[in-house]
Amino acid sequence: MTTEHQLTAENLSLGYKDRTVIEGLELAVAPGRVTAIVGANACGKSTLLRSMSRLLSPRAGQVLLDGKEVHKLPAKELARTLGLLPQSPLAPEGITVSDLVGRGRHPHQGVFSRWSVADDTAVAAALEATHTVELADRAVDELSGGQRQRVWIAMALAQETDLLLLDEPTTFLDVQHQVEVLDLLTDLNRSRGTTVVMVLHDLNLAARYCDHLVAIAGGKVHAAGRPCEVLTEDTVRAVFGLDSKVIIDPTSGGPLMLPIGRHHMVA
Amino acid sequence: MSTVESVTPSGAAVVRRPRRVRLLWFLVCLGLIAVLIVASIAVGTRFVPVPTILDALGGADDTLDQAVIRVRIPRTVLALLAGAALAVSGAVFQGVTRNPLADPGILGINMGASLAVVVGLAYFGLSNPNSYIWAAIAGAAISAVFVYAIGSLGRGGPTPLKLALAGAATSAALVSFVTAVILPRNDIAENVQSWQIGGVGGATFERIWQVLPFLGAGLAVCLLSARSLNSLALGDDVAAGLGERVAIARGLASLGAVMLCGATTAICGPIGFVGLVVPHGCRLLVGPDHRWLLPFSALTGAGLLLAADVIGRIVARPGEIDVGIITAFVGAPFFIYIVRRQKVRAL
Numbered sequence: 001m002t003t004e005h006q007l008t009a010e011n012l013s014l015g016y017k018d019r020t021v022i023e024g025l026e027l028a029v030a031p032g033r034v035t036a037i038v039g040a041n042a043c044g045k046s047t048l049l050r051s052m053s054r055l056l057s058p059r060a061g062q063v064l065l066d067g068k069e070v071h072k073l074p075a076k077e078l079a080r081t082l083g084l085l086p087q088s089p090l091a092p093e094g095i096t097v098s099d100l101v102g103r104g105r106h107p108h109q110g111v112f113s114r115w116s117v118a119d120d121t122a123v124a125a126a127l128e129a130t131h132t133v134e135l136a137d138r139a140v141d142e143l144s145g146g147q148r149q150r151v152w153i154a155m156a157l158a159q160e161t162d163l164l165l166l167d168e169p170t171t172f173l174d175v176q177h178q179v180e181v182l183d184l185l186t187d188l189n190r191s192r193g194t195t196v197v198m199v200l201h202d203l204n205l206a207a208r209y210c211d212h213l214v215a216i217a218g219g220k221v222h223a224a225g226r227p228c229e230v231l232t233e234d235t236v237r238a239v240f241g242l243d244s245k246v247i248i249d250p251t252s253g254g255p256l257m258l259p260i261g262r263h264h265m266v267a
Numbered sequence: 268m269s270t271v272e273s274v275t276p277s278g279a280a281v282v283r284r285p286r287r288v289r290l291l292w293f294l295v296c297l298g299l300i301a302v303l304i305v306a307s308i309a310v311g312t313r314f315v316p317v318p319t320i321l322d323a324l325g326g327a328d329d330t331l332d333q334a335v336i337r338v339r340i341p342r343t344v345l346a347l348l349a350g351a352a353l354a355v356s357g358a359v360f361q362g363v364t365r366n367p368l369a370d371p372g373i374l375g376i377n378m379g380a381s382l383a384v385v386v387g388l389a390y391f392g393l394s395n396p397n398s399y400i401w402a403a404i405a406g407a408a409i410s411a412v413f414v415y416a417i418g419s420l421g422r423g424g425p426t427p428l429k430l431a432l433a434g435a436a437t438s439a440a441l442v443s444f445v446t447a448v449i450l451p452r453n454d455i456a457e458n459v460q461s462w463q464i465g466g467v468g469g470a471t472f473e474r475i476w477q478v479l480p481f482l483g484a485g486l487a488v489c490l491l492s493a494r495s496l497n498s499l500a501l502g503d504d505v506a507a508g509l510g511e512r513v514a515i516a517r518g519l520a521s522l523g524a525v526m527l528c529g530a531t532t533a534i535c536g537p538i539g540f541v542g543l544v545v546p547h548g549c550r551l552l553v554g555p556d557h558r559w560l561l562p563f564s565a566l567t568g569a570g571l572l573l574a575a576d577v578i579g580r581i582v583a584r585p586g587e588i589d590v591g592i593i594t595a596f597v598g599a600p601f602f603i604y605i606v607r608r609q610k611v612r613a614l
């Protein structure tokens with residue numbers, strides 16, 4: 001079991017050059033739970049995730065990990081507690097799955113230290129957890145999208161962090177692979193207590209798979225809480241500008257959002 | 268690294284399976300280099316039989332053949348060092364920029380080093396080789412920063428082709444500056460012109476000693492950057508997420524590469540394409556892990572440049588062709604091949 005870490009954003013403002021994307025955002029990530037972040041395109045979800053893992057310095061406010069500002073923590077120390085899988089990572093041509101997953105061990109290695117037993121164990125466990133052991137020898141370029149995504153998650157797992165941030169881990173995947181990835185992350189959360197924060201596009205999958213749903217709009221947290229509290233017709237209208245009907249999901253008992261467009265109505 | 272073979276779980280055993288293949292290639296490269304060294308000492312305007320070479324290496328120097336050998340040994344050593352330095356520098360530039368076309372020649376960095384040396388000779392009366400080397404490294408660093416800045420302008424940042432174009436344009440401009448500096452200066456022209464093509468013909472042990480500390484330091488910095496380059500290869504976001512300080516890691520690795528190609532250019536003149544061809548070839552043999560790629564590139568680059576020098580001495584007998592011309596012959600078609608390949612994509 002992992003120790004529980006508090007990750008919070010206080011009065012956070014983020015932007016690029018002369019554009020402000022996030023302004024005065026407050027967020028407390030639920031320790032040991034799965035949090036999903038949703039919001040319209042370009043509302044700043046990736047930007048928020050990048051600043052939580054130190055890739056982007058805040059204009060104002062701060063991101064705190066256990067009360068310490070992440071931007072002041074030593075880079076490798078932070079990377080041993082908090083891992084990030086960005087939206088579009090690059091796999092070097094010809095790299096094998098095991099080599100790629102092994103690179104997740106970087107924060108645990110010094111300049112002169114050699115590959116250790118702990119490194120081996122972590123890589124093996126990551127391959128096993130993501131069902132990629134049999135792919136270990138293959139080149140990443142020749143895998144299917146779903147396999148490749150599992151391999152990237154394996155790399156993030158090999159980092160052995162208690163907190164894991166994932167930016168759209170299911171985008172570009174078929175529905176069965178989306179479910180597979182989300183099931184995997186749920187397993188991870190339940191078996192190891194890893195705190196998972198993920199940006200998701202599909203509201204219904206987000207509501208199904210998270211304990212805590214955060215909707216972002218206008219550079220702030222518009223609503224946050226249990227999925228049944230957040231995924232409402234009002235929130236969908238405010239965040240996405242879309243009329244919808246929210247019903248009870250007969251398979252999970254949670255909320256299920258049905259969009260209302262201009263066509264295809266039952267009279 | 269191999270002490271825990273039996274206790275590691277199934278997944279991890281796979282992690283190091285290619286080791287044996289890599290070691291095999293390592294030995295093959297070493298063998299080829301040994302053969303090339305003998306060839307390099309034996310071959311030239313005057314052919315020296317192998318037993319005489321062995322005698323000379325044992326210290327004898329009473330025959331004419333053995334005198335010839337004494338000239339060819341430093342030349343051989345310099346070819347090995349220059350080849351290794353240029354190949355490692357190319358591999359590091361490719362890693363730092365994630366650009367398959369990066370090479371100190373193509374990026375105009377060698378030419379920046381040349382211009383700095385020529386300007387130093389012409390206007391500042393640089394005379395001791397140590398000051399050439401410093402000038403060359405400074406020139407290399409300035410042109411590297413310049414080309415990177417130009418290549419990063421506009422949309423999409425420093426894409427492979429934009430960087431290569433910026434490098435080619437800068438290189439062309441620098442060549443004409445070099446010519447402009449040399450033309451009115453008959454006193455240095457002859458000296459500079461033969462150097463400007465890029466060759467190892469004038470090697471002496473004295474010069475090799477002078478450049479060795481720079482090459483050693485550059486190589487050490489590059490090798491210590493191998494792990495950082497592995498992280499950078501996954502994209503800046505992943506690298507930062509893995510605890511890499513991206514800008515610092517880039518700067519440090521580039522510094523090592525600039526020292527290698529700058530110091531080499533100071534002694535040999537600009538030699539192109541070794542830094543392009545060798546890392547690509549090595550990636551096919553040992554994969555994209557820089558901890559293997561860099562040492563392998565050093566070895567293969569040493570072999571390639573030595574082979575180029577030997578070939579230059581054979582094809583034009585009784586004269587010689589400078590290695591810079593031979594490497595361009597091999598490298599230019601290879602450059603076109605990489606550009607034309609379906610996916611010129613980030614490494």
Ligand SMILES: Nc1ncnc2c1ncn2[C@@H]1O[C@H](COP(=O)(O)OP(=O)(O)O)[C@@H](O)[C@H]1O
Binds near residue numbers: 017042044045048
């Ligand atoms: N590197 C960058 N430089 C400048 N603007 C950026 C950069 N990254 C993102 N943006 C802008 O910031 C806004 C928020 O982007 P992002 O956080 O990626 O949105 P989301 O992930 O919610 O779709 C967008 O308008 C985008 O154009």
Ligand SMILES: [Mg+2]
Binds near residue numbers: 046047087167
């Ligand atoms: Mg995004």
